[in-house]
Amino acid sequence: MTPTDLVAEAFQGLGRLCANDSGDRIVQAPGAMGMERIEAWFHGPVFDPHRHDTYAIGVTLSGVQSFHYRGTMRHSLPGQLIVLHPDEVHDGGAGTESGLRYRMLYVEPSLLAAAMGGAPLPFVPEGIVDDAGFRTTLGSALGDLDRQLDELFVDDFIAQLAGFMQQHAGRPAKPLGKTAWRTANLARDYLTDNALDPVRSEELEAVTGLDRYALSRHFRAAFSTSPHRFLVMRRLEQAKKMMAVGTPLAEIAAAAGFSDQSHFNRQFKKAYGMTPGRWSALVRCERSIEIRTAA
Incomplete structure (x- = not known):
């Protein structure tokens, strides 16, 4: 074959x-x-x-x-x-x-x-x-x-x-220490649980016991991204779930934790390479094909 x-x-x-x-x-x-x-x-x-x-x-x-x-x-x-x-x-x-x-x-x-x-x-x-x-x-x-x-x-x-x-993979980087790995996971769990709320640096410092700069280094070493970007991506995941069930785009920005529609549009395109409207249209196309096939 x-x-x-x-x-x-x-x-x-x-x-x-x-x-x-x-x-x-x-x-x-x-x-x-x-x-x-x-x-x-x-x-x-x-x-x-x-x-x-x-x-x-x-x-x-x-x-x-x-x-x-x-x-x-x-x-x-x-x-x-x-x-x-x-x-x-x-x-x-x-x-x-x-x-x-x-x-x-x-x-x-x-x-x-x-x-x-x-x-x-x-x-x-x-x-x-x-x-x-x-x-x-x-x-x-x-x-x-x-x-x-x-x-x-x-x-x-x-x-x-x-x-x-x-x-x-290419040559591996230096392994992350146990303390750094533990604190990065504490921050990740907190960001996941509070993804739709404003999260301040002081909160993560209190949760992890690290200053914000050390935490940022450990987080990126563990997960190859920053705490801020991880939080934004969790909000975008929520937005995609809302699109999948037909929620109007005008309602999604605030519900997913973005300051306004423009902010949501910019962040979505940075993450997925197309506008929310384009993504939603492609997913709706698939749903309409599935309905026609089942009929």
Whole structure:
């Protein structure tokens, strides 16, 4: 079998509902704690330069996925894996006129860090990986997007994922000390629990026992992003959930903790490479296709 045949066999499921439709759209799978799964169909350039606070790990199913990453234009062919490090700027879109189909997994760094027992987060500098074993492991999570992932599966999947990531990573950084790791996790938990509220530096200093500058260094070493950006991304996650159930965009900004609509729009585009309106339209397209298929 060719890599394309293997990919088609391993990544079956939800995509078949839309196989005869050529419109751009995004399918969002049922969520699991710390992980988000999507399938996307696009034509032409789609994403402006942006950055996540998660790992983005995916597979190109058809077409060519072209993107700038770490100063170089990359091209992912069917069967190749894409591995993007948190907070690394990238864009993306279809590299040929035939369009692009891919599946992507977004993983919170804390999951990989916990699985690696205090070792530094793996960094894969090339952004593209050819590895049949890695692809099979990824397919266990992305192969059926209709399926809700249970906790035991996620635990084993993350452990396997961490192993493959370490194999393809460059030279590891110095491990984070136990105290730094503990305080970074205290800050992360507090930010997660209070994501929709204003959070001041004094609060994090009180929770962790560190001054704000030491905390910022430890947090970035642990999770490859800053406390502020982690907080903003949790608010954007809430906004995406509200979009998925049809909440009007005009109501989302305040409900998700943003100061106004303009602030929300800017932060969303920085994080996802497109406006909230564009994202919402792509998700609505997928819902309308699913309804028509079921009718």
